[in-house]
Amino acid sequence: MSRLIELLKENGGIDGYRVTEKATVSYELFFVHRKLETVRATDTVDTAVTVYVDHDGKRGDSSFEVYRSMTETDIRAKIETAAARARLVDNAPYELPEGGELNAALPTNMDGEDAKALATRIADAVYAADNIPGGSINALEIFIYKDTVRVRNSRGVDKTQTTHRVMIEAIPTFTEGGESVELYEDHRFTTFDAEKVTAEIAEKMREVRDRAAAQKPQTPMRVNVVLRPKEIYGLVSNLAHDLNYAMVYSHGNLHKIGDDLQEGGSGDKLTVTLRGVIEGSELSGYFDSDGTELTDTCVIKDGKTAAYFGASRYGQYIGVERPSGNLRCGEVEAGTLTDEEIASAPYIECASLSGLQLDLYNDYIGGEIRLAYYFDGKQTVPVTGISMSGKLSEVLAGMRLAKKTTISGQYKGPEKLLMKDIAIL
Amino acid sequence: MAFSAYLDGKRKDCAELVAALRKKFSYVSVLGTDVRASAYRADRKSSMAQDAAGECGFVVKMHDGGAFYEYSLDDISGDKEALAAKIIAATETDAALCGRMISADVLRDEPLKEDFVRETDFASYGDAELLDICRELSAELCKADEKVLNAFAMIQPYTVSKLFVTEKRELSQHYGWANGILMVIYNDGKMVQAREVQGSDKLAEIIASLRASTGKVIDLARHLTKAKPIEPGVYDVITDSSISGLIAHEAFGHGVEMDQFVKDRAMAKDCMGEYVASPITNMRDGAAAAHSVASYFFDDDGVLAHDTQIIRDGVLVAGLSDLASASQLGTEPTGNGRRDSYKRKAYSRMTNTFFCPGKDKLEDMIASIKHGYMLFETNNGMEDPKNWQIQCTAEYGIEIVDGKLTDNYVSPVVMSGSVPELLKSISMVSDNFNVIGAGMCGKGYKEWVRVSDGGPNLKVRVKLG
Numbered sequence: 001m002s003r004l005i006e007l008l009k010e011n012g013g014i015d016g017y018r019v020t021e022k023a024t025v026s027y028e029l030f031f032v033h034r035k036l037e038t039v040r041a042t043d044t045v046d047t048a049v050t051v052y053v054d055h056d057g058k059r060g061d062s063s064f065e066v067y068r069s070m071t072e073t074d075i076r077a078k079i080e081t082a083a084a085r086a087r088l089v090d091n092a093p094y095e096l097p098e099g100g101e102l103n104a105a106l107p108t109n110m111d112g113e114d115a116k117a118l119a120t121r122i123a124d125a126v127y128a129a130d131n132i133p134g135g136s137i138n139a140l141e142i143f144i145y146k147d148t149v150r151v152r153n154s155r156g157v158d159k160t161q162t163t164h165r166v167m168i169e170a171i172p173t174f175t176e177g178g179e180s181v182e183l184y185e186d187h188r189f190t191t192f193d194a195e196k197v198t199a200e201i202a203e204k205m206r207e208v209r210d211r212a213a214a215q216k217p218q219t220p221m222r223v224n225v226v227l228r229p230k231e232i233y234g235l236v237s238n239l240a241h242d243l244n245y246a247m248v249y250s251h252g253n254l255h256k257i258g259d260d261l262q263e264g265g266s267g268d269k270l271t272v273t274l275r276g277v278i279e280g281s282e283l284s285g286y287f288d289s290d291g292t293e294l295t296d297t298c299v300i301k302d303g304k305t306a307a308y309f310g311a312s313r314y315g316q317y318i319g320v321e322r323p324s325g326n327l328r329c330g331e332v333e334a335g336t337l338t339d340e341e342i343a344s345a346p347y348i349e350c351a352s353l354s355g356l357q358l359d360l361y362n363d364y365i366g367g368e369i370r371l372a373y374y375f376d377g378k379q380t381v382p383v384t385g386i387s388m389s390g391k392l393s394e395v396l397a398g399m400r401l402a403k404k405t406t407i408s409g410q411y412k413g414p415e416k417l418l419m420k421d422i423a424i425l
Numbered sequence: 426m427a428f429s430a431y432l433d434g435k436r437k438d439c440a441e442l443v444a445a446l447r448k449k450f451s452y453v454s455v456l457g458t459d460v461r462a463s464a465y466r467a468d469r470k471s472s473m474a475q476d477a478a479g480e481c482g483f484v485v486k487m488h489d490g491g492a493f494y495e496y497s498l499d500d501i502s503g504d505k506e507a508l509a510a511k512i513i514a515a516t517e518t519d520a521a522l523c524g525r526m527i528s529a530d531v532l533r534d535e536p537l538k539e540d541f542v543r544e545t546d547f548a549s550y551g552d553a554e555l556l557d558i559c560r561e562l563s564a565e566l567c568k569a570d571e572k573v574l575n576a577f578a579m580i581q582p583y584t585v586s587k588l589f590v591t592e593k594r595e596l597s598q599h600y601g602w603a604n605g606i607l608m609v610i611y612n613d614g615k616m617v618q619a620r621e622v623q624g625s626d627k628l629a630e631i632i633a634s635l636r637a638s639t640g641k642v643i644d645l646a647r648h649l650t651k652a653k654p655i656e657p658g659v660y661d662v663i664t665d666s667s668i669s670g671l672i673a674h675e676a677f678g679h680g681v682e683m684d685q686f687v688k689d690r691a692m693a694k695d696c697m698g699e700y701v702a703s704p705i706t707n708m709r710d711g712a713a714a715a716h717s718v719a720s721y722f723f724d725d726d727g728v729l730a731h732d733t734q735i736i737r738d739g740v741l742v743a744g745l746s747d748l749a750s751a752s753q754l755g756t757e758p759t760g761n762g763r764r765d766s767y768k769r770k771a772y773s774r775m776t777n778t779f780f781c782p783g784k785d786k787l788e789d790m791i792a793s794i795k796h797g798y799m800l801f802e803t804n805n806g807m808e809d810p811k812n813w814q815i816q817c818t819a820e821y822g823i824e825i826v827d828g829k830l831t832d833n834y835v836s837p838v839v840m841s842g843s844v845p846e847l848l849k850s851i852s853m854v855s856d857n858f859n860v861i862g863a864g865m866c867g868k869g870y871k872e873w874v875r876v877s878d879g880g881p882n883l884k885v886r887v888k889l890g
Contacts, residue, residue: 024768027515028770029518029522030770032527032687032688032753033688033689034525035525035527036492036525036526036527037492037493037526037527037749037753038492038494038495038770039492039493039494039495039516039517040495040497040516040770041495041496041512041515041516042496042497042498042768043496043497043499043515044482044497044498044499045499050475061475062473062474062475062476063475063476064475064476065476065478065479065481067481067482068499068500069431069481069499069500082475082476084552085474085475085552086474088552088553088556089473089474089556090472091470091471091472092470116518116519117519120518120519120521120522123522138688138689138690139688139690169869169871171688171690173689173690173811180689180692180811181811181812182690182811182812184869186869186870211812249470250468250470250471250575250577251469251574251575251610252574252610252618254616354807354809354816355805355807355816357816357818357837357839359836361615361616361618362652362654362837364654366839366890367816367839368807368814368815368816368839368841370812370814384814385814385842385843387816387839387841387888388890389654389839389890391654423657423890425657425658425888
């Protein structure tokens, strides 16, 4: 990177630069049933450069990638081309983040581990849960990564952070009487806990067994619906995305500061804080791609939009004194809902959705339910083959949040979210 | 534009690395990729002209009748014996796994040496010209209606160079594709987004199409502000080409990716030769099946492009395979081995996937519906190849009453239900046809590749919500 910086400094046609280098080393195993099908390893470096040119009271920028295959002559030519492109671009002026040095690593217990041995231990932890009669794990992919990201810019930023992360894609399957069903789930972590991995896969094995037994309930009906952390974060992150500085600057945001997202509501009030770091999340970070130090930001407070967040450039455009940086994790404050309250009326608890469908513009929330548990007031049975749909504004107004909290991926917050009176088809 | 000079200079290095690794493995291939992309964008307040995400690097694949081994790296210069030793060491497994490997037929190395090139017109356009066109389009959209809050115009061309080398095979290919996008943010009491997407390997065609589409985008935005939620229910539906393609892709295409057969993850494995759709249904996939975004000459396993008929007259007749899955299943690979990038594994993936045209006239199809909807424009979809459930979202629908399209728009519209029920409900297939080359497809929630899909209009009965 040092020679690249020298070449950028030598170019008299640019007024600033940013260089982001991401070095990734990975070890990957792919299993078919319990047999090893593919072994992969990677050793790659991505280097992205942005040059900035001030002209006519405007600021232009242009980015390019530097490959290891490039010669110094190639790189000089890329800088020249980018500088020429930046002169064509006329954006409102802004400053790059200034100063700050950091060399940090996200917490992990995998640093220094032999990747080959670690991969085997992870595989063993997954297959330890493969012990339900009729059940099997039909495919397993294990990705072990070490990412080292370094950001330098022309105003003195020089920050490096290292992340050890694992992604597992396991496909629990259940076969009975010639009929076979599966569930898809991925698991991501930065700290390996074999017992936790086994427990999470075991839970999915139980759920896929339930999917095999699941029936389509009588529909249409209207019933309370309970969401779990993955979908809760899907809902919250969509609401937060609307509050990104870039959305505000481009007039794409639906809500402005002070808007009541739960107007007239009688449910638990929503408080969302976007965070740089959530324990165990691979998306945790101390700075964003500009090198901006990440500042935790409460974007929704007691149901009302409280702040915008995002990258330094767009923060400056809308007059934010200290931009938060692009935050990728979120925490939701606990609510008041108990399991007893949930069970006080019939409800459907979604265990697996094809994907939560949210459309803020059209005030819509819905999705296809692949496995859920239906409590009809007396007993709980697994159900499948149904979809739900509702008005997002009504869901927000009446929703309840669990007292109990959990951490799941980049989400920390209530274990459950209850949506009232949702149409099931 | 020509084949990557960098990769052209690496032919000898690839061959030497193959030779070094052949001392240990029966089959060795090296795939070199050099993808260069640019992006031009303008809106009311900002503009952009820069490189977009590209890639340049190598992936080495090795096989010896057991597991497959792959190593991804940025450059293969230098001492090949030392590099081969490094690759072998990096892809070793823990001793505990040595007895747990698959066995598969050793990959065949069929001799072939060929260079493929498909020309684009990208070199005819400079940075300033493309950015000016974006500015012009954005400005035209912004001034078209005072309710337009912002309007974005984007042009994104990219070129692909790939070099594939084994002991007996040396293939190169060079081609390009571009997408053009218009999007407006419109507020008439209700805020909406409306967009138009074009794809071609000729920028001249994209620019002309975008210029001709500005009125259509504004008109759509106006209608979407009046769109209402759909009353959930089961309806007779006419699909536009993009929704037909979404069904082909999500409802069925993922289910015939044959690496899922190996893993017993696809119900289609047990349905070969059976009726899976109504007898008027025909479906194809292949890089050679249509001229669109996924029309390469050879896949990332070095297998030449195919045109595969998946459904013939309602009967499932073939699946789509990469080299590894075909070797495990004992079938011929179909040229569907694709990688997200040189850093990722090759899987069986769709390319250009579509229903074939039929004999019905669109106006007759609409006239045949008492009450239903015509659905337009793909938003997203999610596959479930094992259990054959679908979820596909259309940007909007238009209500059909007494055989006529009304002015009543609904948005968004989510189709869900059972794949066999949906495909067997196809009762009419139009004689027109369009493949839309602007899509990205993931496998599960990762491994993104560019795909096209489409087809004629279909008349189906499906659950909408």
